[in-house]
Amino acid sequence: MENKEKYYYKDQVGINRKLKNSLNLQEIIEDRKGFVCYNSGGSSGTLRCDENSVSGAVSQRACVYCGARVVLNPITDAFHLIHGPIGCASYTWDLRGSLSSSSELFRNSFSTDLSETDVIFGGEKKLRAALDEIYDKFQPKVVFIYATCIVGVIGDDVDAVCCDAEKKYPNMRVIPVKSPGFSGNKATGYRAACDAILKLIGNKKSDKKIKGLNYLGDFNLAGEAWVIQSYLKEMGIQVIAKITGDSKCEELLKAPGASLNIVQCAGSMEYLAKKMQELYGIPYIRISFLGIEDTENSLLQIAHILGDEVVLEKAERFIEKEKRKVKDKINLYKKRLKGKKAAIYVGGGYKAISLIKQFKSLGIETVMVGTQTGKPRDYEIIKQITNPGTVILDDANPSELEKFMLEKGADILVGGVKERPLAYKLGVAFCDHNHERKHILSGFVGALNFAQEIDLTANSPVWNYV
């Protein structure tokens, strides 16, 4: 390994020492050193990733249960019941919202509210009673039961309770989601959620394929799934099931009939796409609708796979028309943003890659980039498309993010709700690209919104007073 690519923190020229000292920034702890590197110019080196978090390192990742909830909660007409203490149930739609075109049932939070007595004598009785009450009051088509930490410890037989409930109420599917927080990391929760979706859909292969696709890994946070659905409609391509943004049980049951799966958030949904390939023979591709370049490439790729000459022609015409609409406005922001430096810390690797490209198209250099669940191939691409010296981190903690934002002089951080206070306390601008965003950041319209938001926050006069 070359000296310059050693995986360690080293003090560099340019760091604001006064701020560094006032924040008492620490060295990277020994066990984390393999998960952090400086890009040495695109050559392959082995950054550690796709592992459980280092104990005591204060990971920014959420727990297994939260990972499962992220994926399943956007199923709008499902009933989401958290079997555990009330605290786990506080992770609700209000924290990770997504939009619905019909049912609002998923916006409620339901819990068995396990207490000390239940921990001693078992919580199954309470769970059975909760299911009776749910059927009585709501008669939902499907109930997801999330087994949280304490249920994993006391060993309630959640499978048996779900099985009994399905016999008792034949019109209601009751699906366990094994998600005790200690049983892995957020990615384990994604897989548990995908298994629950497969359990709902069933193993039956569809004899007749429909000329259309399933859209995986878009959670319709601000209506993105609708925008992409409208783009595909313009091209003459039907969306069979959205998994899971604004999806409904009926829609999910039709998914095996699709001819193609497209995967936006690969970190959470590539596992499901692989399983659907095995079970239903549906091929899949990874796509990204973040930024003009990736949106254009993804739409053309889909048109090539699913369409004929006519579809391809429609796609090309549509792309040109949409690009024309936003080009001048984006160029305006580009002038205002030239020379700024960006830091990125997001969930998945594919999203980080799209954001790096999007920043590049705005004349912004990415100086730090990290993900919670990136895979080795994602980090390989990140190394190839960032400049030498860029800090790359997997499963970072607040201390590391602060340290490298200061060291690299980042003007803006793109992340999720947990990263917002880190940026603001350093006097760095912030863009929420996660569940707290309020406007669409996908597609051509999303590219314009993104440029506008970055300009608004990075060039805000407030930073002159920090």
Ligand code: SF4
């Ligand atoms: S770590 Fe355990 S107790 Fe905490 S929210 Fe997750 S499942 Fe609940």
